[in-house]
Amino acid sequence: MSASTELTSAEIWIVIIGLGLATYLIRFSFLGLMGGRAPSPFVEKLLRYVPAAVLPALIAPMVAIDRETGGVAAPEQIIAACVAVGVGVLSRNVLATIAAGMGTLWALTALGL
Numbered sequence: 319m320s321a322s323t324e325l326t327s328a329e330i331w332i333v334i335i336g337l338g339l340a341t342y343l344i345r346f347s348f349l350g351l352m353g354g355r356a357p358s359p360f361v362e363k364l365l366r367y368v369p370a371a372v373l374p375a376l377i378a379p380m381v382a383i384d385r386e387t388g389g390v391a392a393p394e395q396i397i398a399a400c401v402a403v404g405v406g407v408l409s410r411n412v413l414a415t416i417a418a419g420m421g422t423l424w425a426l427t428a429l430g431l
Contacts (some may be wrong), residue, residue, distance in 0.1 A: 398423035 325333075355367070381399045384392040402419030409415065 394423060394426035397426060 377399075381395045383389050384395065386392075387407050396421050401422040402415050405418035406412075406415035
């Protein structure tokens with residue numbers, strides 16, 4: 319016997335409302351409670367790293383898990399990501415990093431690797 323994994327309409331709405339409330343509270347905890355006060359220099363320094371932390375967190379799952387192959391990482395994507403990381407570390411240039419990663423991916427795909 320297997321349990322049904324489909325959600326009812328009410329369960330879906332409960333999840334949507336719960337996630338919306340959680341998102342609001344997370345944002346309010348920072349924006350609403352801070353008011354008009356300026357953050358401390360330590361917090362400002364930490365906030366500078368948010369974009370650098372979020373971007374890899376968004377990209378890594380797309381590189382590591384290829385839906386077309388059933389969850390197996392595609393070698394050309396991993397190689398292109400490694401090239402992009404290397405160029406990014408060496409050049410510290412976002413456009414060069416994107417160009418290197420995409421160029422590598424397109425070249426490996428065109429070669430059929």
